[in-house]
Structures are given as structure tokens and as C-alpha cells.
């Protein structure tokens with residue numbers, strides 16, 4: 006991650022990276038109106054890997070490929086993969102005995118691995134390595150008999166997976182206000198860990214209150230809120246004070262997308278909305294606005310952002326300036342089970358972007 010400056014004008018482009026002539030033709034850009042486009046935005050390394058894992062599994066094994074839960078929390082991604090033959094299920098008992106199932110980027114508990122093994126399922130574990138890191142922390146602190154305070158949202162799949170690593174040692178702390186109800190066995194052996202996709206500021210407030218209550222509280226060995234979540238929040242914070250409206254592209258069940266909506270407001274945006282697709286833009290949001298911020302959650306393919314820029318150009322917001330606060334080049338290898346099968350078949354793909362593109366960057370056929 007490196008920092009760079011803000012305000013570089015960029016021309017809107019189409020899926021092939023060419024200037025979007027069609028958008029320019031639909032409306033004359035109003036020089037007073039502009040879009041500030043956050044960077045980084047959209048796909049993170051963990052999401053890209055998980056989506057490519059399903060794409061590669063479909064190509065290599067053929068449909069159907071079962072996927073436990075949404076592979077990532079994005080409606081467009083899930084619908085696109087479903088159209089290609091992925092079958093999304095809520096749990097492993099819906100997968101036929103012996104069939105192949107992909108575990109989502111959010112991770113699963115040991116109980117889910119055991120249930121899959123009991124049905125002789127062939128698993129491909131697309132858990133993001135940064136979620137796996139948190140699982141390992143939980144296992145290690147539980148082995149040392151710590152009380153583990155997991156800051157995160159009850160019921161979120163990632164939290165369920167992490168909690169399942171050590172259910173007798175982990176309590177979930179939902180918010181700063183929840184701290185007053187937390188009790189531990191030994192206040193001198195307490196550690197906090199967190200979900201990867203939280204608001205950095207709110208999490209630090211929760212930690213501050215926990216430390217007031219438990220002065221011996223230990224920190225995790227490194228940040229649990231991942232680089233992608235942090236970078237997207239930093240970028241939206243930078244542009245938000247200049248914006249009449251900030252539009253975040255992302256699904257309602259995407260934790261990091263919902264956090265971006267909140268962070269934009271807290272950072273000074275006059276209003277802040279989340280949409281799944283460009284069709285959800287309400288023209289009333291743009292009345293009287295001169296600056297619109299645009300960002301997208303870590304599970305959002307860039308094609309959806311391009312659609313939003315096209316739609317905004319149609320409302321006179323044709324001038325787009327990128328606000329970049331970091332550059333990301335992290336990528337993860339494909340899940341090892343899949344890599345092994347691809348290698349045995351003579352397919353060299355080991356990382357998502359070896360082929361020079363991100364998953365789902367092209368429209369489904």
C-alpha cells in the first residue's frame with residue numbers, strides 16, 4: 006500500500022478501458038458538476054480469489070458446482086455465477102453426498118468442515134486468507150485459555166465462522182454500547198480480535214471502552230480489519246467532505262459496503278446512499294448537487310461502478326476526478342485443492358489475475 010495524491014481528472018471508460026463516448030453523447034457534461042471517484046474501491050484480493058475459484062471450478066469440473074452461502078456478499082456476482090451453473094445453498098446438508106462444494110470467502114467453522122466430511126463432500130475452501138488469520142488467532146488464544154472478545158456483528162457469516170473455532174472462549178461484542186454487558190472469567194487474561202470488515206473508528210471506540218473496563222486487555226498481534234476495508238474507508242473519508250452526495254455501490258448484506266455509507270456521512274458528506282446497481286439512483290438525490298462521490302465495496306466488480314458513472318454522466322456529472330489514497334497490488338493464490346486439480350490437468354492458473362483480468366470484469370454471456 007502506497008499513498009498518492011488526489012484530484013487527477015480521469016475520463017470515464019468502458020469495459021475495455023476506452024473512453025465512454027456513449028455516455029458523453031447522452032448529456033453535455035456540466036462543468037460545475039463533477040464526480041469524485043474513490044480509489045481504492047471495489048474488489049479486494051480475497052473476493053477476487055473466491056470468485057475466480059468458482060469460475061475455475063465451473064470451467065474445470067463442469068456444472069453444477071455447489072457453493073455454501075453467497076461466495077461473496079454481492080447480488081450481481083451471485084446471480085452471474087448462478088447463471089453459469091453455481092448452485093448456492095445455505096448449508097452442506099443440501100449438497101448431494103460426494104459432490105463438490107466451495108466454502109465462501111467469509112470462512113466456516115470447524116463444525117462445517119466436519120459436516121462436509123461426514124457427507125464425503127469434496128471441498129474447495131475459498132476462505133480469505135485474512136479471515137483464516139483471525140481464525141488462527143482465536144485458536145491460539147483459546148489454547149492459552151484467554152477470554153476472547155470478538156468485535157463484530159452477531160449473525161454475520163464471518164463472525165459465526167470465527168466464533169466456531171473456540172465457542173467456549175469467544176464472546177461477540179456488537180458495538181461500543183455492548184461493552185457494559187461483557188463479563189469475563191479473569192480480567193487479566195482477556196484479548197480482543199475483530200471481524201475484518203468493520204468501521205475502523207467504531208472498532209477503536211469499542212476497544213477504548215473495553216480497555217477502560219479491562220485494563221489488561223491484550224491486542225491482537227496485527228490488524229484484523231483488513232487492508233481492503235481500511236483503504237476503502239480512508240479513500241471515502243478523503244472525498245466525503247467535498248461531496249453533496251456519496252453513492253456506495255454494494256449489496257445490503259455486504260458489511261464493508263454498509264460501513265462505507267456510514268463512514269462517508271461521518272466524514273462530512275451531506276448525504277450518503279448505497280445501491281446495488283445504477284438503476285437504483287434516485288434523481289432526487291442529485292437535485293442541487295454539484296459534487297457526487299462514488300465508491301464501491303470490496304465485493305463489487307468494476308463493471309457496476311462503470312454503469313453508475315454512465316448514469317451520472319446522463320445527469321450532467323460527466324467530469325470524473327479520481328481521489329486515490331493508496332495503490333493495491335496484493336493477490337492470493339487460488340485455494341490449494343483447486344490449484345492441485347488444475348495443475349494435474351496441465352492448467353497453469355495459480356492466481357486469479359494471471360490471465361490479466363479480474364473475475365467478472367466482463368459481462369456474462
Ligand code: SF4
Nearest residue numbers: 049051052133201231
Ligand atoms: S474484505 Fe478483506 S478479509 Fe474480506 S475478502 Fe476482502 S481482503 Fe479478505
